[in-house]
Amino acid sequence: MVIPATASIPVSGTQQYTAIETFSDGTSYDRTVASVWTAPDLVPVGAAGVATISNTSPTIAVATGVKLGTSTITAKYTVSGVTKTATAILTVNAVTSVSFVVTPATASIPVSGTQQYTAIETFSDGTTQDRTAASAWTSPDLSGSGVATISNSSPTIGVATGAAIGTSTITAKYTVGGITKTATAILTVNAATSASFKVTPATASITINGGSQQFVAIETFSDGTSYDRTVASAWTAVDLVPVGAAGVATISNTSPTIGVATGVNRGTSTITATYTVSGITKTATAILTVTAPNPGPAAPGPDLKTVAPYGIIAWDAITINAGSHIYGNVALPGGVMASVVGPGTKDGGVAPHLTASAVTNSAGVTPGEINTTDNGTLTPAQLTQLQTDLKSVYDDLMARAAPVTPLTTIASAAGKNGGTFPAAAPDLSGYVLSPGIFTTAGTYGLSNTSGPLVLDAGGNPDAVFIIRSTGLGISGLTSTTGSVLLQNGAQSKNIFWVMDNLTVGGGTFFQGTVVAGHVITLNTFANVQGRMLAGALSAASGAITLSGTNVITVPQ
Numbered sequence: 001m002v003i004p005a006t007a008s009i010p011v012s013g014t015q016q017y018t019a020i021e022t023f024s025d026g027t028s029y030d031r032t033v034a035s036v037w038t039a040p041d042l043v044p045v046g047a048a049g050v051a052t053i054s055n056t057s058p059t060i061a062v063a064t065g066v067k068l069g070t071s072t073i074t075a076k077y078t079v080s081g082v083t084k085t086a087t088a089i090l091t092v093n094a095v096t097s098v099s100f101v102v103t104p105a106t107a108s109i110p111v112s113g114t115q116q117y118t119a120i121e122t123f124s125d126g127t128t129q130d131r132t133a134a135s136a137w138t139s140p141d142l143s144g145s146g147v148a149t150i151s152n153s154s155p156t157i158g159v160a161t162g163a164a165i166g167t168s169t170i171t172a173k174y175t176v177g178g179i180t181k182t183a184t185a186i187l188t189v190n191a192a193t194s195a196s197f198k199v200t201p202a203t204a205s206i207t208i209n210g211g212s213q214q215f216v217a218i219e220t221f222s223d224g225t226s227y228d229r230t231v232a233s234a235w236t237a238v239d240l241v242p243v244g245a246a247g248v249a250t251i252s253n254t255s256p257t258i259g260v261a262t263g264v265n266r267g268t269s270t271i272t273a274t275y276t277v278s279g280i281t282k283t284a285t286a287i288l289t290v291t292a293p294n295p296g297p298a299a300p301g302p303d304l305k306t307v308a309p310y311g312i313i314a315w316d317a318i319t320i321n322a323g324s325h326i327y328g329n330v331a332l333p334g335g336v337m338a339s340v341v342g343p344g345t346k347d348g349g350v351a352p353h354l355t356a357s358a359v360t361n362s363a364g365v366t367p368g369e370i371n372t373t374d375n376g377t378l379t380p381a382q383l384t385q386l387q388t389d390l391k392s393v394y395d396d397l398m399a400r401a402a403p404v405t406p407l408t409t410i411a412s413a414a415g416k417n418g419g420t421f422p423a424a425a426p427d428l429s430g431y432v433l434s435p436g437i438f439t440t441a442g443t444y445g446l447s448n449t450s451g452p453l454v455l456d457a458g459g460n461p462d463a464v465f466i467i468r469s470t471g472l473g474i475s476g477l478t479s480t481t482g483s484v485l486l487q488n489g490a491q492s493k494n495i496f497w498v499m500d501n502l503t504v505g506g507g508t509f510f511q512g513t514v515v516a517g518h519v520i521t522l523n524t525f526a527n528v529q530g531r532m533l534a535g536a537l538s539a540a541s542g543a544i545t546l547s548g549t550n551v552i553t554v555p556q
Contacts, residue, residue, distance in 0.1 A: 002075050002088040009065045010095035010123045012176040017061040019075040019086060032061050035075040039063055039090070042070040050092050058154060064176060065092035095125045100181040102172050109162045110192035110221045112277040117158040119172040119183060132158045135172040139187070147189050155231060155255045162189035163278055192223040197282040199273050204286065207293040208459040211263040215286060217273035230259045233273040237261055237288070240268040248290050263290035266459060292460035292489070298418065298437045299464045301494055302396045305389040307533060311552040313390055315535025315542020324546040328531065328554035330370040333387035334538055337375045387538055394515045394536035397466055397498035402439040425469065428453040429482050435463035441471045446482035446508070453482065457490035469499035472517065479505040486511060492529040493555035504528070520544045527551045
């Protein structure tokens with residue numbers, strides 16, 4: 001549809017039209033710029049036509065009355081070979097122009113000072129039309145010395161600039177239908193001098209990826225007046241400390257975002273505005289700090305409490321096959337040493353430690369200790385607390401509200417800070433997930449069919465990812481040979497998987513802390529940068545099986 005459906009303007013009056021397309025789901029889109037506009041007469045009245053309508057920016061879809069009569073305003077929008085047409089009725093009425101004036105009538109500015117002028121036409125019915133953009137502006141002076149200049153270019157149309165002390169006659173001429181109207185104002189350029197040129201804010205902080213800051217350049221004169229030089233300045237953003245080709249920030253020199261800086265990389269940038277008038281250049285600077293973005297709706301991560309140093313926790317049983325290494329503590333809050341079995345263990349409930357080949361100290365971790373109800377250094381009360389803390393982490397991760405945004409494809413998940421996958425949860429191969437909470441009631445897959453699962457922190461090392469399955473009695477994730485890849489600052493210590501049961505496929509490189517209600521299985525050669533914590537619900541079963549040559553490293 002074209003809006004408004006009906007309108008009435010005088011000869012030389014104008015009317016802005018808009019073309020709107022509405023869809024069956026209630027959404028609508030503005031097609032004004034994309035449409036082709038015409039204004040044929042409803043009843044032929046001669047060659048000149050009743051009205052004209054613009055197809056050129058910045059006046060697209062602005063109709064102008066030419067003579068009395070009625071015109072059919074028509075918008076045609078074509079996409080994928082289909083053309084859609086909508087119309088409106090415009091009446092050009094008998095109202096007459098009674099005045100054309102420039103405001104302000106008088107003004108005084110210093111050399112290099114500026115003044116915005118406006119041209120207004122008033123009609124016999126009391127309506128007014130702004131003719132500033134449609135007028136031709138001049139600024140003659142009696143001495144001929146060039147007291148002032150005035151712009152005829154967007155976005156500064158009608159802006160006069162003082163060039164020399166004296167008086168200038170500001171003149172606007174507006175022509176429509178062969179009739180030219182002229183109005184004038186008096187501009188005095190006084191002896192006030194420039195006292196300062198500054199960029200504000202002097203310091204600012206924004207985030208990477210979407211963080212922005214509007215900077216403004218202000219010139220102040222000796223008489224106390226000040227002028228906004230933002231649009232007239234040239235802006236640059238130079239790294240205070242070089243950080244590489246990408247730079248810390250960019251800043252716009254294009255309308256309508258002139259002076260808007262955008263964060264690109266973490267660091268500090270010197271924002272500079274340079275303003276030149278009458279051969280004199282003035283420069284001012286500000287400091288912009290670009291930080292990592294907020295961690296996202298998942299942040300902060302759960303408080304792991306006493307669970308933090310553990311590479312493995314299982315409620316009642318652990319099976320460790322040959323060649324496996326655990327860089328972190330091990331505990332069975334509800335089991336005994338005899339429940340830890342496999343060729344890499346000392347069974348029979350005798351030794352409180354796994355052999356050196358199975359539990360290893362690494363990267364500042366000082367573990368190597370297995371705690372059960374009948375062995376180890378933890379008291380029964382401490383083991384109970386460990387299980388309580390594990391359950392608390394599980395409950396925290398399960399209770400957090402995930403966005404309801406439906407995620408069904410790789411494209412639909414791109415850039416989303418969390419969302420909800422269908423019960424028929426997808427193979428996460430090829431997905432690139434941003435920080436947030438991702439949830440399903442079903443089972444995730446993880447293969448290498450479309451590449452690894454990528455967790456992208458967007459440059460924020462504190463970004464938190466929570467991936468969960470709320471289904472009980474099922475495997476919340478069953479991987480084959482897929483892997484988890486971290487990029488742009490993502491860290492395994494900030495990644496959390498929560499579900500009832502989980503199977504990590506052979507050869508998978510897995511990252512993050514897994515908190516499982518019941519059972520975790522690592523197939524042969526599956527390696528983990530994170531934690532494998534099973535039995536959070538401490539019910540019938542809370543077991544972990546390491547099938548062989550598995551490495552689990554607690555992240556630092």
